[in-house]
Amino acid sequence: MAAVPSAAAGPVANGRRLGVIDKDAQNRIETAIAAAELRSRAELVAVIAGRASDYRATGIALSTIGAFLAGIVVWAWVPWSDTSRVLLTEFATFIVLLAVLELTPLGDRLTPGHVLHTAAQRLARAIFLEQGLARTLERNAVMFFVSVAERHVEIIADEAIDAKVDQAQWQGIIDAFTDKVRTGALEAGYIEAIAALSKVLATHFPANGERVNAVSNRLIRL
Missing domain, CATH: 3.10.310.50 (Diaminopimelate Epimerase; Chain A, domain 1)
Structure with a gap:
């Protein structure tokens, strides 16, 4: 061919x-x-x-980066934050970002x-x-x-x-x-x-x- x-x-x-x-x-x-x-x-x-393709790798990669950055922001700027609060923020950020990237055209545009x-x-x-x-x-x-x-x-x-x-x-x-x-x-x-x-x-x-x-x-x- x-x-x-x-x-x-x-x-x-x-x-x-x-x-x-x-x-x-x-x-x-x-x-x-x-x-x-x-x-x-x-x-x-x-x-x-x-x-x-569903380009799931794009969503996972960008969500992971976003979650990591969110954790840094909480740890640096919220005085009363502890490890559990940072982890909860990272988890919530990851889920929200992944949902947005998977369910809207944004994921395709960022690929x-x-x-x-x-x-x-x-x-x-x-x-x-x-x-x-x-x-x-x-x-x-x-x-x-x-x-x-x-x-x-x-x-x-x-x-x-x-x-x-x-x-x-x-x-x-x-x-x-x-x-x-x-x-x-x-x-x-x-x-x-x-x-x-x-x-x-x-x-x-x-x-x-x-x-x-x-x-x-x-x-x-x-």
């Missing part, structure tokens, strides 16, 4: 939320995949994940960008393998992947496609896909990327009559 150039979409512009993929939007994405597959022999799959990027990439590659996209007869499967919490956009192609499609073409498609996600146009991002890539695939893997749809066209939700 070979991965095409990929890009994390980064923070959504102007604080916009990503567009919602409801049933109608899902149907339109699946229709776009079906139409694209009529033009070539490639297998196309779209995947949307709510998040790639380093490279950690978010790596988690999303790992999930994308795991899904590519789990869905059997690296086992198609012509090694010509493509997956369009978005992880919402990480604002991560990626296209992964198997080796036959990666070997034939020009690097500049890949980058243009992924950049346009990423830009759509940044503005909140999630559905449009999928559909336009699928349409753009289908034109390229029709050149390298033209349809040759009746074909077997080896992979379902349904949008995969995680």
Whole structure:
């Protein structure tokens, strides 16, 4: 399996939320995949994940640091504090901070960008393998992947496609896909990327009559 150039979409512009993929939007994405597959022999799959990881390590680390600092403050600034009071403060601070970081978007925002990027990439590659996209007869499967919490956009192609499609073409498609996600146009991002890539695939893997749809066209939700 070979991965095409990929890009994390980064923070959504102007604080916009990503567009919602409801049933109608899902149907339109699946229709776009079906139409694209009529033009070539490639297998196309779209995947949307709510998040790639729970990033519990971030919450635990930051809560531990916060609890330690709270204990120092109590010990230094509260004259009547004793060991039990300091420990109680640290415990309470840890629980409160952990709850906030786990139950709100703050934990994701405080997680380093490279950690978010790596988690999303790992999930994308795991899904590519789990869905059997690296086992198609012509090694010509493509997956369009978005992880919402990480604002991560990626296209992964198997080796036959990666070997034939020009690097500049890949980058243009992924950049346009990423830009759509940044503005909140999630559905449009999928559909336009699928349409753009289908034109390229029709050149390298033209349809040759009746074909077997080896992979379902349904949008995969995680």
